Amino acid sequence: MILTEEEIREAAEKTREITAGCDTARGSLIPVLQKIQDRLGYVPAPAMEEAARHFGIPAVDVYGIVTFYNQFRLTPPGRHRVKVCMGTACHMKGGNIIMESWERVLKIKVGETTPDREFSLERVACVGCCTMAPVLVKDETVIGKMTPTKVDGMLFSHQLANKKEGVPQ
Amino acid sequence: MSENKNASVTLNTIRSRVAGDWESLKQKTLITVGSATCGRAAGAVEVLESFRKEISRLQLDASVIEVGCMGHCYAEPMAVIYHPGFPGICYGYLDQGVASRLVQDFLVEGDPCVEFALAATGPNDYIPTFEDFPRGTVEQKHVMKHCGFIDPENIDHYLAVGGYQGLAAALSMSPDQVIAEVKSSGLRGRGGAGFPTGNKWELCGKAPEKTRYVICNADEGDPGAFMDRTLLESNPHLVVEGLAIAAYAAGASKAYFYIRAEYPLAVKRVAKALEQAAQCGILGQSVLGTDFSLEIEIFQGSGAFVCGEETALIASMEGRPGLPRHRPPFPSESGLNGKPTVIDNVKTLSHVPFITQKGSQWFRSMGTPGSPGTAIFALAGKLVNTGLTEVPIGTTLSRIIYDVGSGIAGNQTFKAVQIGGPSGGCLPKEVLDTPIDYDTLTRAGAMMGSGGMVVLDEHDCMVEIARFFLDFTQKESCGKCTFCRLGTKHMLGILERITKGQGKPDDIDLLLELAEDIKAGSLCGLGKTAPNPVVSTIKYFRHEYEAHINEKRCPSLMCKDLIAYYILPHKCERSCDACVGSCPVEAIYSDEDRIKVINQEKCVKCDSCMVACPPQYKAVVKVSPPDEVVRKEKVEQ
Ligand SMILES: Cc1cc2nc3c(=O)[nH]c(=O)nc-3n(C[C@H](O)[C@H](O)[C@H](O)COP(=O)(O)O)c2cc1C
Ligand code: FES
Numbered sequence: 001m002i003l004t005e006e007e008i009r010e011a012a013e014k015t016r017e018i019t020a021g022c023d024t025a026r027g028s029l030i031p032v033l034q035k036i037q038d039r040l041g042y043v044p045a046p047a048m049e050e051a052a053r054h055f056g057i058p059a060v061d062v063y064g065i066v067t068f069y070n071q072f073r074l075t076p077p078g079r080h081r082v083k084v085c086m087g088t089a090c091h092m093k094g095g096n097i098i099m100e101s102w103e104r105v106l107k108i109k110v111g112e113t114t115p116d117r118e119f120s121l122e123r124v125a126c127v128g129c130c131t132m133a134p135v136l137v138k139d140e141t142v143i144g145k146m147t148p149t150k151v152d153g154m155l156f157s158h159q160l161a162n163k164k165e166g167v168p169q
Numbered sequence: 170m171s172e173n174k175n176a177s178v179t180l181n182t183i184r185s186r187v188a189g190d191w192e193s194l195k196q197k198t199l200i201t202v203g204s205a206t207c208g209r210a211a212g213a214v215e216v217l218e219s220f221r222k223e224i225s226r227l228q229l230d231a232s233v234i235e236v237g238c239m240g241h242c243y244a245e246p247m248a249v250i251y252h253p254g255f256p257g258i259c260y261g262y263l264d265q266g267v268a269s270r271l272v273q274d275f276l277v278e279g280d281p282c283v284e285f286a287l288a289a290t291g292p293n294d295y296i297p298t299f300e301d302f303p304r305g306t307v308e309q310k311h312v313m314k315h316c317g318f319i320d321p322e323n324i325d326h327y328l329a330v331g332g333y334q335g336l337a338a339a340l341s342m343s344p345d346q347v348i349a350e351v352k353s354s355g356l357r358g359r360g361g362a363g364f365p366t367g368n369k370w371e372l373c374g375k376a377p378e379k380t381r382y383v384i385c386n387a388d389e390g391d392p393g394a395f396m397d398r399t400l401l402e403s404n405p406h407l408v409v410e411g412l413a414i415a416a417y418a419a420g421a422s423k424a425y426f427y428i429r430a431e432y433p434l435a436v437k438r439v440a441k442a443l444e445q446a447a448q449c450g451i452l453g454q455s456v457l458g459t460d461f462s463l464e465i466e467i468f469q470g471s472g473a474f475v476c477g478e479e480t481a482l483i484a485s486m487e488g489r490p491g492l493p494r495h496r497p498p499f500p501s502e503s504g505l506n507g508k509p510t511v512i513d514n515v516k517t518l519s520h521v522p523f524i525t526q527k528g529s530q531w532f533r534s535m536g537t538p539g540s541p542g543t544a545i546f547a548l549a550g551k552l553v554n555t556g557l558t559e560v561p562i563g564t565t566l567s568r569i570i571y572d573v574g575s576g577i578a579g580n581q582t583f584k585a586v587q588i589g590g591p592s593g594g595c596l597p598k599e600v601l602d603t604p605i606d607y608d609t610l611t612r613a614g615a616m617m618g619s620g621g622m623v624v625l626d627e628h629d630c631m632v633e634i635a636r637f638f639l640d641f642t643q644k645e646s647c648g649k650c651t652f653c654r655l656g657t658k659h660m661l662g663i664l665e666r667i668t669k670g671q672g673k674p675d676d677i678d679l680l681l682e683l684a685e686d687i688k689a690g691s692l693c694g695l696g697k698t699a700p701n702p703v704v705s706t707i708k709y710f711r712h713e714y715e716a717h718i719n720e721k722r723c724p725s726l727m728c729k730d731l732i733a734y735y736i737l738p739h740k741c742e743r744s745c746d747a748c749v750g751s752c753p754v755e756a757i758y759s760d761e762d763r764i765k766v767i768n769q770e771k772c773v774k775c776d777s778c779m780v781a782c783p784p785q786y787k788a789v790v791k792v793s794p795p796d797e798v799v800r801k802e803k804v805e806q
Contacts, residue, residue, distance in 0.1 A: 025488075026487060026488035027486060027487050027488050031469070033471075034471065068490040068647075069473050069490075070471070071470075071472035072471065087392035088549070088587065088621070089549035089550055089623055092550060092623065092629055092634065093550075100775065101753065104753060104773070105753075125390070125392040125474070125641070126391070126394070126431070127206065128207075128395035128432065129206055129242075129395070130393055130394075130550075130555070131243055131548075131549055131555035132207065132245075135210065142209060142210040143210065144210040147777070147780065148777045149751060152753065
């Protein structure tokens with residue numbers, strides 16, 4: 001992915017702000033990366049390089065961490081994040097059907113972001129609401145008992161809200 | 170240790186700050202709303218708002234607080250109303266309308282609206298209590314006793330119900346005495362393997378190195394289990410107390426919570442609990458006024474299942490990829506930063522305060538001789554009453570499924586119960602009457618694991634569930650051991666082939682052979698147990714594998730490639746268009762007689778039409794194999 005000059009500068013700057021108040025013990029690396037992702041929404045290459053410099057380790061080690069753990073993103077998320085639960089209970093109650101519905105309405109595959117960066121689609125393993133299966137998490141809200149029709153409805157009300165606010169489609 | 174005798178005195182001083190005991194908090198009108206993740210997903214936040222709005226509109230003298238989850242997740246959103254002159258009454262399936270009505274009818278006019286009541290919290294003449302239901306006769310709540318009743322973000326509530334007395338009791342003993350007590354209680358780790366907890370602490374306590382750590386494992390990675398989340402969200406202080414006792418016994422002055430990234434609310438509530446405990450002098454330089462000092466920090470996991478394994482967990486805390494390593498040395502000898510480290514599961518630690526307070530004999534009075542105490546299970550899947558339960562170890566599966574879970578939902582029949590997640594297995598109805606503990610489950614081909622139970626009915630395909638777990642373990646394998654990395658991939662490939670109807674006759678034997686190799690060739694529990702879901706389903710449901718392979722048929726009508734949707738013409742009520750409207754890909758059309766027909770080419774098998782078709786017609790059916798449609802069409806003509 002190609003980043004703009006502005007994005008590169010911002011990533012490096014924010015990372016320096018985060019590492020400034022932090023020791024250089026290797027044990028602090030993952031918490032630092034988590035903070036970067038909290039601030040930027042993802043962990044871009046310039047941020048990894050900056051973190052590597054702070055901890056005095058090769059950048060490839062940081063890359064190894066970022067790619068090992070599922071939580072870290074290498075690309076920016078959409079403005080809204082849809083995470084469909086793919087845990088046992090949700091799977092047995094049709095979680096994959098919900099995922100396919102989203103893929104169909106958003107015209108992207110799981111792990112991708114729509115070209116307008118409005119939505120990104122992710123999978124999660126059990127958010128701990130198995131009793132409401134199938135479950136999805138939109139931004140920070142857990143929504144239970146999903147159906148394909150509810151997926152259509154969610155997208156529709158989202159577009160409606162955008163129209164009201166005058167966001168160009 | 171004479172100073173430590175004062176711990177109880179200090180605790181009493183801290184407790185005297187609290188307005189009074191838990192009973193006196195309920196003298197005034199009090200509404201508690203369950204707002205753990207399960208409640209929130211069902212709309213608890215809106216219900217909470219309605220209660221607050223209505224009370225302030227009517228200017229009533231009542232308080233509304235947020236509590237955790239009492240385990241009856243199926244009935245969320247839930248609330249308990251304590252109103253003077255009435256027993257505490259628990260209401261379920263609430264919405265905003267019912268919430269406003271309860272305020273008006275009950276608090277203003279004195280009608281408790283029993284039609285919405287689930288149960289009362291104490292004995293009375295007109296509403297049964299939770300204990301009066303079959304569920305109440307099976308359950309024995311100790312760890313979960315206060316979950317869903319007290320405010321998890323308010324230490325005063327925990328103190329009011331007798332909190333931190335287990336810690337005070339432990340501090341009045343020597344660390345060796347605490348270890349001896351836990352050892353004689355027979356407490357076994359609730360995180361999966363069932364290792365005796367006291368022995369682990371002893372090993373760490375005896376280590377020559379004086380810098381030691383204690384870690385609470387809250388990485389709950391089993392995709393279908395939520396016990397640890399509920400405990401941390403509903404009563405975090407209990408776990409903090411258990412962790413403090415473990416640290417005291419093992420001689421550690423630094424402890425950690427390792428909490429899964431997907432549990433933001435648990436992180437928030439534990440952080441708050443730690444802050445409050447430190448403010449009261451329960452944590453910090455001088456714990457409860459003694460010379461024992463303890464600092465506790467939170468470390469957030471980053472979403473890797475293998476990090477639940479203790480050596481991988483340590484690697485990730487050290488800022489490295491979470492790869493397990495060979496044991497011995499065990500973490501109790503050489504763990505975090507090479508120092509002796511005790512790692513215990515959330516549930517294990519939650520039992521500890523009761524043991525130090527009530528004694529090992531009391532603990533041994535529950536459960537089986539080999540596995541004393543109670544166990545917490547998460548019930549999910551096709552049950553009527555899903556949620557959490559705490560029962561003595563040795564309870565039979567059928568009592569849990571039928572008495573606690575109220576049986577299978579939607580009048581379907583029980584097929585299997587999946588226990589222990591990706592490390593466990595599927596057990597059929599023949600095993601339902603076995604008393605379950607660590608050893609009986611392992612013998613049956615499953616595993617206690619974390620305590621997640623997913624109940625399956627006849628619409629659930631056993632090959633598909635095995636494929637699902639293999640897909641999970643294959644993705645989560647850290648890649649260190651060849652057999653785990655490639656073996657699971659190979660097994661997954663075979664299972665995918667079978668669920669697509671491309672299985673070969675010798676596939677079952679090949680799967681069993683691979684299973685043996687993966688078990689033998691893997692370093693950690695992930696690989697060693699990964700084949701369990703496949704082996705157990707072959708053992709008990711071999712006929713389903715054979716139907717997929719030999720007849721290209723999915724008997725449970727679940728595997729997408731082996732089924733088709735079909736509308737029975739004689740059942741279709743022609744004037745109804747429900748299915749047409751529900752189809753997201755416009756695959757359904759009306760023929761010349763206005764009977765609805767599915768265009769099989771276009772159909773994405775999303776199930777919408779089957780749900781949309783009104784229950785009085787039930788015209789949409791699934792058939793397997795798919796060419797059954799052609800046969801049916803011929804018959805109809
Ligand atoms: C792949 C794998 C995943 C594990 N996940 C967890 C987990 O999520 N939570 C947990 O408490 N223990 C988990 N364990 C078990 C831990 O390694 C360890 O046995 C446990 O934390 C010890 O605590 P206990 O003695 O209280 O059970 C896992 C083990 C393996 C092999
Ligand atoms: S399996 Fe989806 S929330 Fe647990």
